[in-house]
Amino acid sequence: MVLSNGDAAVTEVMQTLQLTVNRILEPAIPCDASDDRLPLMARSVHEYVASLSAPWLRKYNVLYSRQHVFPDEIWCAIWNETDLNTRVAVIHVCAHWRRLALETSTLWARLNIGPWFFRQEDSTGDSQVVLMRILSLSSSHPLSITIHQPDQASAELFATFLAACLDDQRHRIVALRLTGLGHFLCHELVKRLLVMPVLKFFTVEEGDWTSGYPWALSTQDDLDWPVLERLELSDDLRWPLPMYRANVTLPRARVLSMRFDSVDDITSAVTACPQLEDLHIRVSRHGITLDPSFSRTLCQGIDRIANVTIDRCTPALEHWYTGNFDHERHQQLFLQYDYATYPACTIFSGLQSPIIQISFNLAESDQLVIRARDFTNRKRQVTVTFDEAHAPGVMSNLAPQLLVQEVKRVIVDAPVLHAVGDTLWTPACDTLLLRVASQADVFILSGRGSMLGFTCVTTVWIQALEDNLVLPLDIADAFLRRIRGGNSVLKRLIIDGLALNGDPSNLNSFADSVIHRGEVVKTHSDMPAPRVEPECEDPNGELAAEVLNLRRPRNESP
Incomplete structure (x- = not known):
């Protein structure tokens, strides 16, 4: 069946997909009816499939609707949205999934293991069997593993799993991410993990190390990681001390993130990583030691990053x-x-x-x-x-x-507009993009009659980050008067995403060209009719790209 753009065709495909999954999961009821957890897991797979959106289905275009199997892409998409707990439970009760999952290494390419896995009383009976099978499958396909912090009672099972990971003949683990596992990892184990033959990405987050130094127990140890491309460690893990770092080599490392206690640590890391592209310096909580007599001989090494x-x-x-x-x-x-x-x-x-x-x-x-x-x-x-x-x-x-710069464009959130407007360099600005994230931000614009320093601004763009925000005309009037301080009118005024509680034409006196919500309100007789797309203010599309990038709630990270 080829998907069309019509809603009817999409609905038909969704129904066919659900019926097919139902047929596959019909024999999934376990023999032991007392275990009511497993059919719930089986039903969750059906829910994942049923929730697939029409755009996602169009991406794959063709669906084998009359068979009991789907294209591999669809199985993988469903599989990737389930955690390991769900996967193990489903293959435990469904023969079709068991055959598919235990014979297709690509389905296990990304493995996310939660604390439940290392608790014997909570995991399904064949968890360990499945895990060993996964590791054996990874011998022919790269494997990425994320492990979240187990509890103290499951430390032995966790250690058993890592020991299996260290078997060079049974896996191709290329990425290993450990979250909150510092107190479970001994120094020797970390060293062994880092030298796994094909490991390219190693991450430790939120560790709980007592010594803060897991790299070497002897100055004779070689810390040679020839394959590692990405090394990211928590604040508790610092760059090796001087007595050990002579043997540190990361010839292929492109990303390095860890704690550094001195400038000498930083320069040593740059020297050990000739291919470094991304350096994340986590300064110690006690500060960093600066050497005033530092030589710039390593300057070129840091400059290339x-x-x-x-x-x-x-x-x-x-x-x-x-x-x-x-x-x-x-x-x-x-x-x-x-x-x-x-x-x-x-x-x-x-x-x-x-x-x-x-x-x-x-x-x-x-x-x-x-x-x-x-x-x-x-x-x-x-x-x-x-x-x-x-x-x-x-x-x-x-x-x-x-003051020595020629800043032409300023993008500012409404709550900090006053602090920015009081600076001495703002007169050079000719384009101001003001971001408004709430109705409270709107009321900030009126100010207290104080003027802002954007005396040379020619374009003002007011951008709403949330829906259903209203800009009262009296506040818009007060804000625009504060911006120019009584100087000549603007060339362009753009109000994007904000509703006005009056006639937009009342703002015509402030600008030669006024655009409200994509509609041209006023065009100066000497000016060509402006285009309403963002690119009209930004020939290279750079400011428009910035606007799109900033369309997010304020509480999200930039």
Whole structure:
């Protein structure tokens, strides 16, 4: 059956799909009726299939509706939406799924194991059998495993599983992600995991290490990971100490994320990873040791890294980084400050190319995110995140750094508009995109009569991030007067996603061209009729792409 675009055809396909799954699951009732958990698991598979959307079905186009099997793509899609608990339960009661699952290695390509698996009293009878079969299947197909923290009582089973993973002849584990398992992993076990023959990605999150150093028990140990491409570790795991790091080599590592206690740690890591593209520096909770006499001999090594992230950054570290490294060559540089620290903002002045666009966006946990972008060359981006309460002081630090720039576009969330508008560099701005996330943000726009510093702005774009927001005309009037401070009218005014509680033509006096919700309200006689697409304000589509990227609730991370 070939899917068409008509609703009737889609409905027919959905019904056929559900009937086929019903036929497959008919014999899935277990012999032991006392175990009422298993038929529930079997029914959950039916629910997954029934919930598949019409666009998803159109993607595969053809459905073998009169057979008791589906194309492999559909089986894999259903399978990938279930956790291991559901998979084991379903194949335990359904012969069709058992044959399919235990003979098709691709269905086990991504394995997500929760705490339940390591509790014998809760897992189904053949959990261990299934797991051993999975590992044997992975000998012909790459396997990605994520393990979530088991409880203390299941530590023995967990260790048995990892021991099976370490059998070089039985698997091709290419990715291993451990969450909250630090207190279950001894140093020797971590070392053995890292040298698995085909392991490319290794992640440890939320560990609970007592020593904070799992790499070596002897200075003679070689820490050679020739295949590893991605190494991401929790804050409890630091880069090897100087007495061990001479033997550290990661020739293929592209992503490195771990704790560093000193600048020497950072430069040592860069030296050990000649192919590094993404460096995530997790500064110790006790700070980082800076060497004022540091030599720039390793500068080229850090310069070549495309993306650098520094967690728990400090002003001293920012000054040191700006003074020693040509971060102009980074494509992305992220500085994450903690709640008690003001960013120095010197990182912005170090850019040789002009900053074309800068944005001020609120993120989760009352964090303010500043992004500076250069669209003239490689679209470089510098991002600084800090506590929103520090916004006035940070703006004071930022203003001198941006005086030498020619910032043309400013994107700002309404709650921090006043702090941004008081800075000295805003007169250079000709395009202002204002983001409004709630009705409370709308009322912020009226202000208290104070003027904002966007005296040269020619385009104002008010963007709603939520539906059903209303912009009263009196607030719009007050806001537009604050923006220009009584100067000449705007060239363009765009109000996107906000309803007005009056006639939009009442705003015609503020701009030569007015667009409300995609409709042209006014066009100046000397100007061609504006296009209503975002690209009309952004010939290269860059600002439009930024707007689409920012269409998210404020409590989501940027």
